[in-house]
Amino acid sequence: MKLKYSIAPLLFAALLSGTGCQEEAEVYPAVYMTDAQSNPDKSMTVEEAPAKTSFTVSSSELARQDVHVKIEVQPQLIDAFNRKYGKNYRVPAENCYAISATETVIEAGFSTSSPVEFTVTSIDGFAEGVTYCVPVSITSVSGGMRVLEPSRTLYIVLKTPVISKAIYLGSGNVYKVPSFQEDTNLAALPQLTLEARVYMERFASSDPYISSIMGIEGVCGVRFGDVKIDPNVLQICHGDYQPAATDKPFDTEKWYHVAAVWTGSSWDIYIDGIYATGVPTQGETVDLSSDNSGGFYLGASYGGGRYMYGYIAEARVWTRALSQSEIANNMNYVDPASDGLLAYWRMNEWEPNEDGSGNVVRDETGHGYDAIGGSSDPQMIDTKWN
Incomplete structure (x- = not known):
């Protein structure tokens, strides 16, 4: 049985055709970046490399079977993020960071995946005073589960001290x-x-x-x-x-x-x-x-x-x-x-x-x-x- 979620952002509704808001909305389970539910970005302070943080993927209900979630760094998203939030973040060079896996799993009976580790491997190319950001997105989900669009991407902000x-x-x-x-x-x-x-x-x-x-x-x-x-x-x-x-x-x-x-x-x-x-x-x-x-x-x-x-x-x-x-x-x-x-x-x-x-x-x-x-x-x- 599908759960009705108490957290409003997890209620994904699709209007039934031709009847407008008066018809009962369809409620369905969704997958999302766990940290992105509260804020689209997650900050980490980097004073020297290597520096690490981690993130997970969650489901709005307990998984009935193992759910395989593919993730990918998507640098092309940073410009739209900067415009929306009034930032001037830059994506660092690819050789400055790494993620430990491009797939994570929400195991059957659980609602949160195993963690994926994000590592800043080098800050040699970081410019003084620049704040860097790495967008990491969910790109596909097994079993036909949908993605909660507002929380599809987590923006990992790298704060280096001046x-x-x-x-x-x-x-x-x-x-x-x-x-x-x-x-x-x-x-x-x-x-x-x-x-x-x-x-x-x-x-x-x-x-x-x-x-x-x-x-x-x-x-x-x-x-x-x-x-x-x-x-x-x-x-x-x-x-x-x-x-x-x-x-x-x-x-x-x-x-x-x-x-x-x-x-x-x-x-x-x-x-x-x-x-x-x-x-x-x-x-x-x-x-x-x-x-x-x-x-x-x-x-x-x-x-x-x-x-x-x-x-x-x-x-x-x-x-x-x-x-x-x-x-x-x-x-x-x-x-x-x-x-x-x-x-x-x-x-x-x-x-x-x-x-x-x-x-x-x-x-x-x-x-x-x-x-x-x-x-x-x-x-x-x-x-x-x-």
Whole structure:
């Protein structure tokens, strides 16, 4: 006797011909990727090879006889998956992974198959900051059993950590980008995105309670705190536009990714790739070449004060409004040649300034917007993000 399933996604119904929804639906057993019932993807963190995980195939009812299920890696499915879920995953080279079998069996009297092992055999060809994904699909089932289409494929996501460094910012080491002020092409930007990873050791404890992350005072400043909000609350400051994520206070000694996006119609704040808050705007432009209060800083504002006491990494300026998925997918690293990326300071290395004082962090894009720092020996720490 066929079982009626209590889990809604397992109810596969075919309408009887000519009678519409009023007729009784046909219910039949189906086979599906076990993990894909809850989520289409399954993540594994790969720090070194070999790295292993496993997956199984299930039936919506106990098998009456052995059910043989053939499985196959199908790289051609990744583009549609990326479009549907706003990802930018890549399929690794075939010699970087292996599956232990191309067939598994759900034995009679059981509803789940023997496991199939998936192994990452090499990460030598993996590019920094890229997330890889291997789609594995059910291709055929013995005994005439059908496949539950939404769970036919499991997308195995391979998360490799990005290992880099970060630089400490404080009263003795802030960075200025003087070349922004020299570029008149930056005077009227219709869109803008500022983003960085930050790790705060402490927040401002005196009036005006501001710890500046990056930007230009009053123009496009990203900072913590203000006289109107708590010192550990993220805020954007652009004239009268001052959205603040008051319901998402930050902790000390913890890494966060922050992003401020000027779309032309709004100023929006994202924290760890998730929208936090924003305010509507009136289509104005942003003057990134402004010398207001000293121009563009990392770790300071207002003429070089209002310091940020903590570490910064992966600091970037874009001349376009990044989408939520772009922010979430590229928090740890981005291709320096990415479309619209104006300046990129990874903060993983520095050089002595030519005059012997301070240091320079090079702009990874090659556009020449180098950041000039105050310390001749800035403090650094190792970082690792998945």
